[in-house]
Structures are given as structure tokens and as C-alpha cells.
Amino acid sequence: MQPNHVAIPASGRARPTDVYFFGTCLLDLFLPEAGMDAITLLENLDLCVHFPQAQSCCGQPAYTSGHPNEARVVARAQLALFPNDWPIVVPSGSCGGMMKHHWPRLFAGEPEQALAEALAARVVELSDFLLNVLDFHPQDRGLPTRVAVHTSCGARREMNVHVTSWALVDRLANVERVVHDHESECCGFGGTFSVKHPDIAGAMVADKAASLQHSGALEFVTADAGCLLNINGKLAKDGERVFAGKHLATFLLERTGDKA
Amino acid sequence: MSARDNILAxxxxxxxxxxxxPDIAAHFEHFGPRWNEVEALRHWAAMMRSVKTDIVWCHAADWPQRLAEQVKARPVRSLLLAPQTAHGALAHAALEHNPLLTLKSFDRVVDEWKDELFNDTDAAFTAVRCGIAATGTLVLWPDADEPRTMSLVPPTHFALFDTRTLHADFHTAMTREAWPNGMPTNALLVSGPSKTADIQLTLAYGAHGPRDLVVLAVLPHHLTVAQLEDAA
Amino acid sequence: MSEQQTITLYPSRQFKDNARAALQDGELRTSLRTAMDYLMAKRLSAFPDGDELATLRTLGETIRQRCLAKLPELLEKLEAQLTVNGVQVHWAETTEQANEIIHDLIARRGGTLAVKGKSMVSEETELNHYLEARGVTAVESDMGEYIVQLAGEKPTHIIMPAIHKTKAHIAQLFHDKLPDTPYTEDVDSLIRIGRNALRDLYLKADVGLSGVNFAVAETGTLCLVENEGNGRMCTTVPDMHIAITGIEKVVEKLTDVVPLYSLLTRSAIGQPITTYFNMISSPRKTGEKDGPREVHLVLLDNGRSQAYADEQLRKTLQCIRCGACMNHCPVYTRIGGHAYGTTYPGPIGEIISPHMLGLENTKDLPTASSLCGACGEVCPVKIPIPEMLMRLREEEQRPAGEVVAHPLRGQGAAHTGKEALAWRTWRGLFGQPGAYKLFGWAATRLRGLTPPGQLGWTQNHVPLKPAAKTLHQLVRERDAARR
Known part of the structure; x- marks a missing residue:
């Protein structure tokens, strides 16, 4: 909404040889393909991707539901998994925001404070990493199409990376990015919000889905698993058979012709 | 313990x-407007006009005449002014020959003539303490000669503004004039006639206070009206 | 005592029902969406320079934090300065006390009619009801408030009280309630009808009541922000003026109001300035010919000191009541102000109301947010509203018996054994790699048994069904294949 407030350091972040990948629990359990697609994208860019098998969840669901103690236990279980000084790439703006901005708070005054802060500094959202660290210029091998981009509120307001997904899509030669009505508005996921206040969340996702459907796009992409499950789950509930969304990683891999 | 003691405890x-x-002065120094005299006046006028204020440029020599013209051109049958002030006396002299106009002065406390003030006074004429360019604002400093209700109750307010008192912004006005050293009973920033958008966001003027605000903006000798208006 | 209970006229225990009803009101949804879109666009246009906005917000935040850090001293200074100026200061811990003080002042001079400028704090105390029950008519004079009062409703927005009403509603309302009023949807005519009705009352009123936007300790000055002139009428024409405000509204210096006022009008309605900025420092002085002979200020706590007790929650009190958070809130935009059941709706209401009414009466409010952050992004004094919401969620989940440094009223109001157990289970599964691995294995194997109803989720979505293989598993398989 106010692009002039978004400062993305396009330089100053050296290209690493290795990265950690934090898959997030939602991708892990519900959209593992998107996680694999993100890993493949990174590997195709000559990075060695490390996926610590002991990872589970950043702790966000409990943290935002008023259960920081439970969140801390789960987050603590992740802290030892990233010993080397490599970036921790997260394919979700809200989980990235949790790790980058809320882990230091969650561990404030705890023995793990310094470690949490050090990890937080290395967390980078996938689209931000692709664009600003790798300067990824995808070779578009797909047919002409139109897509809409939904950016998660975590990416937009906590990670300041709502422009990075746009920029990546805009680098695809045969893809026209269309803007949808009230693009900056929340899709109504909000973790347990959509369970505790289904009426309100339902109205929000209905509006978001309709806005995407009426945007003129043939499909939509997003870099956040929560939003994707929310909007696709709503579209499916309403019997929509054609229009749906996919993770940005999947979309990029498809466009570059590298999707198996 | 009293409520006061409990709360404070x-x-x-x-x-x-x-x-x-916080460094408030530094903020306004950095972001405050940098205008020359003409630019500041033009900005002030544009802002005031954007909220339906009538600006009448004039000079020290002709403002009473311009006031008389403005009064004549409007459905004003009675006008409240302060003849005991210098500007009030000049206005009185310029208006007293208008046979259709009754001149009134605030010579009693309001309690004694509230009805008349509300129901039978079409306009008032007062001076202005200073102006603020950035927001298109007049600063009123009502006193015993020109009480608070003069700029509030009559449907039309004629305001005499010496443009040499224009400040760039609110912060400059407040600090240059040392307001923190002592405030009057009532000080007032006025930016246009009263308005509301409370019904379906539709803007309507004349909500409770004046419907019309007419500013007689008195320019210094070295400025002409042409300098303040676009050629077109 | 009945007045105390009227505060829960729309108890927010019914928040979910209220919200559901509002969501089904198509006309309301359209009115709100149109209005909020307009206000968001107006705000954006009022801040063309992103740097200036960022710096000004930080300045506003710093000023408000400085004033709060000195709050008890500033309140004393304000009282002392106002007293020197001839303004009488009263203190009220509760809404009941505030109402009593005001009624006593009016009764002392045998007053029966009060005209009111806009005051959210008097909405908070349900002052109109209290006075009405004691033979004093209090008429709201802000156009929006007047309309809402005439309709027997409450404001739905703190800046735009009647934003939920169309001009057709108002035309009908005026026609029905005001004598000899023809039906007209012409807005200018409707405003003229309101103007004429109210001007009569200013003239007759014994007392004028108002709120306060900023109370300046340095000079003993009450600042009122408005466009209509009704605030000036209420504070100038009747012989007695009673202002009521929250204890957090005090600022230290007169210059503090400059950036705060600019932030307020631009954030609220996208105006560079309002029509009037009314600075009142004393009653009518000897020789002056108008203005009230008596001016009173009532300072109300009503739960603010609870928020103040905790340095994190204290940020709630930085609020300057611009309403930008509600204008930008996707939840408020869909349900409007009435659904919240509280004086202050929207995000600010969700974080201030628990201190005023207790979490036991507001337990659904802290969760009524997707934490999208739009509110915090636009807040002119940078209140981290999502952070406050999460903290309140924590306090309402915290078992009532748990001892903490600054217990909130209604601690544990949302705590249930069932939810606590669910999170403990989650912690057990997600907090140990072995357990999580087993959970992933089980979830994918048992995906065929996914329940068709999943709490609130399946109201709007197809059921969440685990994938056939987790990402962990896919990565393991691929790594194995590569070896």
C-alpha cells in the first residue's frame, strides 16, 4: 500500500553456498509438495539445502493463542537445529515473522535468548531470499497466463516482503500479474481466529476468494501456507473446480519447466 | 482516601x-514548509478556499470599502462589531451608511441578549490574531471587545486578517508568539466555516457555527493582488 | 446501581451473536465497506510523504510515552494550573462516581437541560441515562451523535458515530421524531433540520458537557478538536461547562499538542486540520461578556490505572482516539461498532475494554482479530495493537488462580480445561522430534479418517486432510534415493 515505506536491502547479503530450510508444520502436513518445490528451486540455483529432520513448528499457533509457555517448548526444540552460520529459509511469511520477530521476545530473559536472537537474524523468507539474495531471474517456459498474488499479512507487515513475490512474478516473461480488489486485506486465516470466530473469518475469506476470482486471473499464488489452505479450502467448499491457488514455489518451478 | 488519592497512588x-x-522543534524545522512570503500566502489561501472560505485580498487603505461591498452582496441585515476598537471603528464608518443594515455591538453580557444574538444577528466582524499557512488557518484570540460567540453564533463571520502575521505552521505560530507563557480564556484555530460529514460522509457546511467565513486579507504595501492569484 | 448495569446493554459475551447478525445485514456491510474505503483513501492522501509520516508517528509515540511516564505528576500539575486558572477539577475512579459528580454540579444550579459535545468518555459512563433518570435531559449535539441518540442507539464508530446509517434512515428518523419535518434525503436539508433543532437548545441549556482531546498541564488548557462548531457552542454558550476525560489524556506541554493534533486529524479523516481547534483555559473572566462562568473538569480512571500498572499494557493509553485502527480493520469493516458491545469498538476497543469492563465481560474481544497488523501499521502513536491482543489472550487463558505481578480483572476468563489440554497435547507432539515424527506418520496414514467436521474450520472450508506423505518423509526418501 505504501511502497515507499518498504526498504529491502537488495545488496549487502552475500550469496551463501548452503542454506537451512525450515519447512513449517502446515507445509509439512498439508502441502509437502510445495516444500519440495521450494527445495528444488533452491537446489537448481546451486545451493546445498539442509533440512533438519528434527524440525516441527515455530510455535506460532500457541503463541498467538495466548499460550506462550507451550509455544516456547515447541520453539525451543528448534533452536539447536541450525548450528552452522547459514541462512534459514522459510517458505512462509507468518512463520518467518514468528521466528524473526517473536522468538527473541519469547526467549527474552531465558537462557536461550542469545541463541534465539542469533537465529532470528538469519531467518529469511523464501521470496525475499530468491529475489534479494539470489537475484533469481526465472526463465519462463510456460504459456501466457494471468495470475493474482496474495501476500500474507505476516510477510507484508512483519517481514516487509509483500513486494518480493510481485517482483518475482513480474520477472516471468509470459505471466501477467493482475491486482485484485483490496489486495492488502487479510484473507481471514489468523491461525485459531478462523476456528474461534468462524463467522467473521468466513466473511473475510469469502470476500478474499471472490476478489481473487473476479480479478481476471486464471489462478493465484501466495507464499504462505496458511493463507493458501484458507482460500483454497473456501473455494473448494463453495464447489469451485477451476480457480485455485498454489504456493509461489510451485508456480515458479512450473514456469521454469523444472517441475517433475 | 479520596478518589484523587487512590488514582494517584x-x-x-x-x-x-x-x-x-522528543525533539518537537527539530521535527518541524526539518519537515516544515519553506516558503517565501507570496508562496505562503498563496498556500494559505488555497487551503482556506478548499474548505469554502471566501478570501478577499485588500490593503490597509481599502479594506473597509471591500468589507462594505461584501456585506452588501450578501443577505446580511444585521452585523455585530466592536466600534470601540480601531478596526471596528473603521468598519463602522464604512457600513453605517448602508440603510438596509443594522449595526450592533456587544455592549452587554451575552446572558442579557442571547435570544437576539442567536435569532436576529446575521453576521459579525472581528479581527484575527494571526494566520497559519500550512493548514489554511486563522487564529482567534477573543477578548472583552470581541467575545467568543461573535465568531460562532452569527451565520456569517467577516474576519480581518493582517497577512503580515501569517506563520508557516502551527508550531511556529505557537513558539514565536510564546503561547506557553500564558493562554487566554479561549484561543481558537479556525479553518473554514463549520462543517460535517456525519450523514453518509457527505460534506455539508453550516453545521452549527457560521455557514460562511469571509476573510478580508490585508496585504502589505509591497504586495499586489495579482501576485497572489493565477493569471488564468 | 441500575446505571452500572446498563453498561452491559450489549454484553460482549454476546459478541459472536452480534457479529453474526451484523454479517447478515447486507446494507450495513455495504455502508461500512464504502465508508472505510473512503476513510482509508483519505488518510493515505493526507500523508503524501512517507518519511514525514514515519517521523511524525515516532514523535507522537515518544510524546505520549513521555507524558505517560510522568502521568501522576502531570495530573497534579494540570490540576494545579487549572485551579489557578479558575477551572475546578474533580476525580472519579468509577463511572458511577463521575456521573454523580456531574449530576451534583447540574443539580446544584437546578439545571434540567444539558447540551453535549462529543465525548466518548461520557458514553463510557452512560451519563445520558444517569442524568435522564434524575430529571436532566442531555442532548447530544454532534450531528452523528444527535442522529444516534434520536434513534435510541449508540455510536458505531468513535469519529463517525452514525456511519452505519444511510441518508434514507436519517430522513425517516427526522420525519418521525422531529415535529413538522418533511421527509427529505437531501443532506444539506437534513443538516439544516439538525442545526435548527439544536441551536434552540444551546440557547436554553443550563449546562454544556464536552470531552477533551488533550489536557495541557503546562498552561492548564483543555483542547477540543471538531469540525461542526457544536463543541464550541456547548463550551461557550451555557453558563456552566463540564468537561469529562480519561486520566491518560493529559499532555505535558502546549507544544506537545501540535504533532498530536496533526496526527489525529490526518489519521482520523484525512484532513490536514479540523475546522476548529478550541483551547479553553479558564471560565469567563471579569469584564468578559460571554463564556461559562463555571468550568469543571472531571478526570476518570475506570480501569485505566490497571492498564497503567503494566509497562507493556500501558501503551494502550497512548491512544489519541483517531479511529484509524477501526477504519483499517477487516473485522470492524465487516461487523461494525455495535457488535463489540463496548463504548470503544474495533482494535482499540479490543485492547482498552478489558481494562474497563474486565476480561470476564470482554473475553471474545482479544481473539476477534486475525492479527493481520493493519491497525498497528496505521496507529499514529504506534501502539503495537497485535502485541497487546496477544498479551490479553495470554491473560484470559492464564488460570484464575495463578499469581502474577499485575493481575488483570477477569484473568482466566477464557481458560478452559479442554483448550489447555489441547495445547498441552500439541506441545507434547510438536515439542519432541520423536513424537512429532510419529504424529506425522500417523496423520498421513490415517488421513482417510479425517473428521468431516473440524470445529469452526469446516463451517467455511473443506476439511483439512493431511497429505499422503509429510515433507519430512519426502525429503528422507529423496535423500535415500540420491545415495
Missing amino acids: KLRAAPRSAPVE
């Missing part, structure tokens, strides 16, 4: 850390 019991002192 609760507040004092709270942990407090030393506050950061």
Missing part, C-alpha cells in the same frame, strides 16, 4: 522508566 505504584525527550 495506583499510578505511583506502577514501575516507570525514564522517558525519552
Whole structure:
């Protein structure tokens, strides 16, 4: 909404040889393909991707539901998994925001404070990493199409990376990015919000889905698993058979012709 | 313990850390407007006109005449002014020959003539203390000669503004004039006639106060009206 | 005592029902969406320079934090300065006390009619009801408030009280309630009808009541922000003026109001300035010919000191009541102000109301947010509203018996054994790699048994069904294949 407030350091972040990948629990359990697609994208860019098998969840669901103690236990279980000084790439703006901005708070005054802060500094959202660290210029091998981009509120307001997904899509030669009505508005996921206040969340996702459907796009992409499950789950509930969304990683891999 | 003591005790019991002192002056120095005299006046006028204020440029020599013309051109049958002031006397002299106009002065406390003030006074004429360019604002400093209700109750307010008192912004006005050293009973920033958008966001003027605000903007000798208006 | 209970006229225990009803009101949804879109666009246009906005917000935040850090001293200074100026200061811990003080002042001079400028704090105390029950008519004079009062409703927005009403509603309302009023949807005519009705009352009123936007300790000055002129009428024409405000509204210096006022009008309605900025420092002085002979200020706590007690929650009190958070809130935009059942709706209401009414009466409010952050992004004094919401969620989940430094009224109001157990289970599964691995294995194997109803989720979505293989598993398989 106010692009002039978004400062993305396009330089100053050296290209690493290795990265950690934090898959997030939602991708892990519900959209593992998107996680694999993100890993493949990174590997195709000559990075060695490390996926610590002991990872589970950043702790966000409990943290935002008023259960920081439970969140801390789960987050603590992740802290030892990233010993080397490599970036921790997260394919979700809200989980990235949790790790980058809320882990230091969650561990404030705890023995793990310094470690949490050090990890937080290395967390980078996938689209931000692709664009600003790798300067990824995808070779578009797909047919002409139109897509809409939904950016998660975590990416937009906590990670300041709502422009990075746009920029990546805009680098695809045969893809026209269309803007949808009230693009900056929340899709109504909000973790347990959509369970505790289904009426309100339902109205929000209905509006978001309709806005995407009426945007003129043939499909939509997003870099956040929560939003994707929310909007696709709503579209499916309403019997929509054609229009749906996919993770940005999947979309990029498809466009570059590298999707198996 | 009294409510006062209880409240203060609760507040004092709270942990407090030393506050950061904000640099308000630095902010306005950095972001404040940088206009020359003409630019400031043009901006002030544009802002005031954007909220339906009538600006009548004039000079020291002709403002009473211009006031008389403005009064004549409007459905004003009675006008309140302060003949005991210098500007009030000049206005009185310029208006007293208008046979259709009754001149009134605020010579009693309001309580004695509230009805007449509300129901039978079409306009008032007052001076202005200073102006603010950035927001298109007049500063009123009502006193015993020109009481508060003069700029509030009559449907039309004629305001005499010496444009040499125009400040760039509110912060400059307040600090240059040392307001913190002492405030009057009532000080007032006025930016246009009263308005509301409370019905379906539709803007309507004349909500409770004046419907019309007419500013007689008195220019210094070295400025001409042409300098303040676009050629077109 | 009945007045105390009227505060829960729309108890927010019914928040979910209220919200559901509002969501089904198509006309309301359209009105709100149109209005909020307009206000968001207006705000954006009022801040063309991103740097200036960022710096000004930080300045506003710093000023408010400085004033809060000195709050008890500033309140005393304000009282002392106002007293020197001839303004009488009263203190009230509760809404009941505030109402009593005001009624006593009016009764002392045998007053029966009060005209009111806009005051959210008097909405908070349900002052109109209280006075009405004691033979004093209090008429709201802000156009929006007047309309809402005439309709027997409450404001739905703190800046735009009647934003939920169309001009057709108002035309009908005026026609029905005001004598000899023809039906007209012409807005200018409707405003003229309101103007004429109210001007009569200013003239007759014994007392004028108002709120306060900023109370300046340095000079003992009450600042009122408005466009209509009704605030000036209420504070100038009747012989007695009673202002009521929250204890957090005090600022230290007169210059503090400059950036705060600019932030307020631009954030609220996208105006560079309002029509009037009314600075009142004393009653009518000897020789002056108008203005009230008596001016009173009532300072109300009503739960603010609870927020103040905790340095994190204290940020709630930085609020300057611009309403930008509600204008930008996707939840408020869909349900409007009435659904919240509280004086202050929207995000600010969700974080201030628990201190005023207790979490036991507001337990659904802290969760009524997707934490999208739009509110915090636009807040002119940078209140981290999502952070406050999460903290309140924590306090309402915290078992009532748990001892903490600054217990909130209604601690544990949302705590249930069932939810606590669910999170403990989650912690057990997600907090140990072995357990999580087993959970992933089980979830994918048992995906065929996914329940068709999943709490609130399946109201709007197809059921969440685990994938056939987790990402962990896919990565393991691929790594194995590569070896």
C-alpha cells in the first residue's frame, strides 16, 4: 500500500553456498509438495539445502493463542537445529515473522535468548531470499497466463516482503500479474481466529476468494501456507473446480519447466 | 482516601522508566514548509478556499470599502462589531451608511441578549490574531471587545486578517508568539466555516457555527493582488 | 446501581451473536465497506510523504510515552494550573462516581437541560441515562451523535458515530421524531433540520458537557478538536461547562499538542486540520461578556490505572482516539461498532475494554482479530495493537488462580480445561522430534479418517486432510534415493 515505506536491502547479503530450510508444520502436513518445490528451486540455483529432520513448528499457533509457555517448548526444540552460520529459509511469511520477530521476545530473559536472537537474524523468507539474495531471474517456459498474488499479512507487515513475490512474478516473461480488489486485506486465516470466530473469518475469506476470482486471473499464488489452505479450502467448499491457488514455489518451478 | 488519592497512588505504584525527550522543534524545522512570503500566502489561501472560505485580498487603505461591498452582496441585515476598537471603528464608518443594515455591538453580557444574538444577528466582524499557512488557518484570540460567540453564533463571520502575521505552521505560530507563557480564556484555530460529514460522509457546511467565513486579507504595501492569484 | 448495569446493554459475551447478525445485514456491510474505503483513501492522501509520516508517528509515540511516564505528576500539575486558572477539577475512579459528580454540579444550579459535545468518555459512563433518570435531559449535539441518540442507539464508530446509517434512515428518523419535518434525503436539508433543532437548545441549556482531546498541564488548557462548531457552542454558550476525560489524556506541554493534533486529524479523516481547534483555559473572566462562568473538569480512571500498572499494557493509553485502527480493520469493516458491545469498538476497543469492563465481560474481544497488523501499521502513536491482543489472550487463558505481578480483572476468563489440554497435547507432539515424527506418520496414514467436521474450520472450508506423505518423509526418501 505504501511502497515507499518498504526498504529491502537488495545488496549487502552475500550469496551463501548452503542454506537451512525450515519447512513449517502446515507445509509439512498439508502441502509437502510445495516444500519440495521450494527445495528444488533452491537446489537448481546451486545451493546445498539442509533440512533438519528434527524440525516441527515455530510455535506460532500457541503463541498467538495466548499460550506462550507451550509455544516456547515447541520453539525451543528448534533452536539447536541450525548450528552452522547459514541462512534459514522459510517458505512462509507468518512463520518467518514468528521466528524473526517473536522468538527473541519469547526467549527474552531465558537462557536461550542469545541463541534465539542469533537465529532470528538469519531467518529469511523464501521470496525475499530468491529475489534479494539470489537475484533469481526465472526463465519462463510456460504459456501466457494471468495470475493474482496474495501476500500474507505476516510477510507484508512483519517481514516487509509483500513486494518480493510481485517482483518475482513480474520477472516471468509470459505471466501477467493482475491486482485484485483490496489486495492488502487479510484473507481471514489468523491461525485459531478462523476456528474461534468462524463467522467473521468466513466473511473475510469469502470476500478474499471472490476478489481473487473476479480479478481476471486464471489462478493465484501466495507464499504462505496458511493463507493458501484458507482460500483454497473456501473455494473448494463453495464447489469451485477451476480457480485455485498454489504456493509461489510451485508456480515458479512450473514456469521454469523444472517441475517433475 | 479520596478518589484523587487512590488514582494517584495506583499510578505511583506502577514501575516507570525514564522517558525519552522528543525533539518537537527539530521535527518541524526539518519537515516544515519553506516558503517565501507570496508562496505562503498563496498556500494559505488555497487551503482556506478548499474548505469554502471566501478570501478577499485588500490593503490597509481599502479594506473597509471591500468589507462594505461584501456585506452588501450578501443577505446580511444585521452585523455585530466592536466600534470601540480601531478596526471596528473603521468598519463602522464604512457600513453605517448602508440603510438596509443594522449595526450592533456587544455592549452587554451575552446572558442579557442571547435570544437576539442567536435569532436576529446575521453576521459579525472581528479581527484575527494571526494566520497559519500550512493548514489554511486563522487564529482567534477573543477578548472583552470581541467575545467568543461573535465568531460562532452569527451565520456569517467577516474576519480581518493582517497577512503580515501569517506563520508557516502551527508550531511556529505557537513558539514565536510564546503561547506557553500564558493562554487566554479561549484561543481558537479556525479553518473554514463549520462543517460535517456525519450523514453518509457527505460534506455539508453550516453545521452549527457560521455557514460562511469571509476573510478580508490585508496585504502589505509591497504586495499586489495579482501576485497572489493565477493569471488564468 | 441500575446505571452500572446498563453498561452491559450489549454484553460482549454476546459478541459472536452480534457479529453474526451484523454479517447478515447486507446494507450495513455495504455502508461500512464504502465508508472505510473512503476513510482509508483519505488518510493515505493526507500523508503524501512517507518519511514525514514515519517521523511524525515516532514523535507522537515518544510524546505520549513521555507524558505517560510522568502521568501522576502531570495530573497534579494540570490540576494545579487549572485551579489557578479558575477551572475546578474533580476525580472519579468509577463511572458511577463521575456521573454523580456531574449530576451534583447540574443539580446544584437546578439545571434540567444539558447540551453535549462529543465525548466518548461520557458514553463510557452512560451519563445520558444517569442524568435522564434524575430529571436532566442531555442532548447530544454532534450531528452523528444527535442522529444516534434520536434513534435510541449508540455510536458505531468513535469519529463517525452514525456511519452505519444511510441518508434514507436519517430522513425517516427526522420525519418521525422531529415535529413538522418533511421527509427529505437531501443532506444539506437534513443538516439544516439538525442545526435548527439544536441551536434552540444551546440557547436554553443550563449546562454544556464536552470531552477533551488533550489536557495541557503546562498552561492548564483543555483542547477540543471538531469540525461542526457544536463543541464550541456547548463550551461557550451555557453558563456552566463540564468537561469529562480519561486520566491518560493529559499532555505535558502546549507544544506537545501540535504533532498530536496533526496526527489525529490526518489519521482520523484525512484532513490536514479540523475546522476548529478550541483551547479553553479558564471560565469567563471579569469584564468578559460571554463564556461559562463555571468550568469543571472531571478526570476518570475506570480501569485505566490497571492498564497503567503494566509497562507493556500501558501503551494502550497512548491512544489519541483517531479511529484509524477501526477504519483499517477487516473485522470492524465487516461487523461494525455495535457488535463489540463496548463504548470503544474495533482494535482499540479490543485492547482498552478489558481494562474497563474486565476480561470476564470482554473475553471474545482479544481473539476477534486475525492479527493481520493493519491497525498497528496505521496507529499514529504506534501502539503495537497485535502485541497487546496477544498479551490479553495470554491473560484470559492464564488460570484464575495463578499469581502474577499485575493481575488483570477477569484473568482466566477464557481458560478452559479442554483448550489447555489441547495445547498441552500439541506441545507434547510438536515439542519432541520423536513424537512429532510419529504424529506425522500417523496423520498421513490415517488421513482417510479425517473428521468431516473440524470445529469452526469446516463451517467455511473443506476439511483439512493431511497429505499422503509429510515433507519430512519426502525429503528422507529423496535423500535415500540420491545415495
